[in-house]
Amino acid sequence: MKIFVTGGAGFIGSHIVDYLIGRGDDVVIYDNFCTGQEIFIKHHFDNQRFTLIKDDVLNFNALKKAMKDSDFVFHIAGHADVRGGYTDHDIDLKQNFMATQNVLEAMHQLNIKNIAFSSTSSVYGDAILHPTPESYPFEPTSLYGAAKANSENYIYTYAHYYDWNAYIFRFVSWIGERYTHGCIFDFMKKLKADSSHLYMLSDGTPKKSSLYVKDGVNAIFTIIEKSSEKINIYNLGHEEVTTIKNIADIVCDELGLKKVQYTFEGGDKGWMGDNKFVHLSIDKLKQLGWEPTVNIEEGIRRTVRYLKESSFLLNAR
Ligand SMILES: NC(=O)c1ccc[n+]([C@@H]2O[C@H](COP(=O)([O-])OP(=O)(O)OC[C@H]3O[C@@H](n4cnc5c(N)ncnc54)[C@H](O)[C@@H]3O)[C@@H](O)[C@H]2O)c1
CATH class of the missing domain: 3.40.50.720 (NAD(P)-binding Rossmann-like Domain)
Known part of the structure; x- marks a missing residue:
């Protein structure tokens, strides 16, 4: 082909x-x-x-x-x-x-x-x-x-x-290797500039898969x-969902940052057009015999590790 x-x-x-x-x-x-x-x-x-x-x-x-x-x-x-x-x-x-x-x-x-x-x-x-x-x-x-x-x-x-x-x-x-945009990317860029403080666009409650x-x-x-x-x-998608704040917690933990102060700058959506709850049914896909093998927390950790090793990407976008 x-x-x-x-x-x-x-x-x-x-x-x-x-x-x-x-x-x-x-x-x-x-x-x-x-x-x-x-x-x-x-x-x-x-x-x-x-x-x-x-x-x-x-x-x-x-x-x-x-x-x-x-x-x-x-x-x-x-x-x-x-x-x-x-x-x-x-x-x-x-x-x-x-x-x-x-x-x-x-x-x-x-x-x-x-x-x-x-x-x-x-x-x-x-x-x-x-x-x-x-x-x-x-x-x-x-x-x-x-x-x-x-x-x-x-x-x-x-x-x-x-x-x-x-x-x-x-x-x-x-998420995962070669990830170059999205909230994990934004958090890592901000933490690279100031590892003591993290500004979030929302109140941290939006739930995403x-x-x-x-x-x-x-x-x-x-x-x-x-x-x-x-x-x-x-x-x-994935059967799991997690909040934006929980994503930030995992990013900070994987970076070894213990006392990051969070400032929540928005409400239950990060920006105009954002969606506060994204969780898709994957029943149709699972009927074909597919299952995710990596849970969301592990996926976030792998993404952070990848971006740590490829930190030039944080300046590329
Ligand atoms: N990453 C996600 O979580 C996600 C979620 C939902 C949908 N998508 C969709 O999946 C696709 C890939 O996303 P991604 O995360 O890999 O983004 P990405 O920005 O990494 O990849 C997009 C690629 O398209 C190329 N491109 C963009 N506009 C072009 C144009 N006019 N002509 C030629 N090349 C062009 C870019 O150079 C880049 O290589 C996109 O259509 C995106 O909308 C992505």
């Missing part, structure tokens, strides 16, 4: 690429490196089956040229900062929605019929049903969630028009190998 991976130099995309190269596929990464890191993929540079194209998904002609002869597209590139859309109303429209439509149109023009897409728990917004099942309606509270929901609808329609196989993954927050990256990649390929719908929509 020749697999095309947009965003293959990013946190999640680079782990997908490792898996694909490991199973013997030809892989083309298409990435503009706006947040991607060469260090995440450079161990493949000498591999004959690996191709890297540095360009933008919004550059349709370059995208279509690069995608030619691919069998399967992983569309993982995106603007992954949920917060940004409140102050920049165009960024999710362009980087998450229009970018996805470019990918779909290029696939159609090249007659490629398989797509996997990185969607998000943010499509459910402030869901009132927990754990939230896949059947819950789209109620996004951020333009990020809205753009991902619109992208899902476009994927659904292209797949329906042209008889494609589509895999739509609604992720909770991923997280998924360790290797369990996440395993879930993706379990779904692709075992799910047999034409359009396969799955939550990827």
Whole structure:
């Protein structure tokens, strides 16, 4: 198989690429490196089956040229900062929605019929049903969630028009090696500047679920190998949830910081568009035989250890 991976130099995309190269596929990464890191993929540079194209998904002609002869597209590139859309109303429209439509149109023009897409728990917004099942309606509270929901609808329609196989993954927050954004990252950046004090955007009570990256990649390929719908929509998450304050406690403990003073700067949400309780049902995924192997606390500890060893990343974003 020749697999095309947009965003293959990013946190999640680079782990997908490792898996694909490991199973013997030809892989083309298409990435503009706006947040991607060469260090995440450079161990493949000498591999004959690996191709890297540095360009933008919004550059349709370059995208279509690069995608030619691919069998399967992983569309993982995106603007992954949920917060940004409140102050920049165009960024999710362009980087998450229009970018996805470019990918779909290029696939159609090249007659490629398989797509996997990185969607998000943010499509459910402030869901009132927990754990939230896949059947819950789209109620996004951020333009990020809205753009991902619109992208899902476009994927659904292209797949329906042209008889494609589509895999739509609604992720909770991923943690683990190569993690470069999110609250653990923010906490470590702040603690690097001042290890005695930690300012939090919320009151510490928002409850979130997280998924360790290797369990996440395993879930993706379990779904692709075992799910047999034409359009396969799955939550990827964890049975556990934890509060933002508890995440901060684990980060401080793993860093060996004993007396950090917390200042809570907000209410039960960290920012406009944030969701105070994110817990997705993973019953559908578990029916395929998948289980997470790493609990959330251990995942947070591994993330902290990774960022300690790769502290240059704390300055990269
Ligand atoms: N990390 C999470 O917890 C999480 C949760 C839910 C959904 N997602 C989604 O998963 C995907 C990957 O997230 P991530 O955490 O790996 O983020 P990331 O920022 O590490 O990776 C995104 C990659 O896409 C590339 N990219 C971005 N815009 C591009 C463009 N216009 N053209 C070409 N390349 C472009 C970046 O350079 C980067 O390599 C995103 O679509 C994100 O919305 C992530």
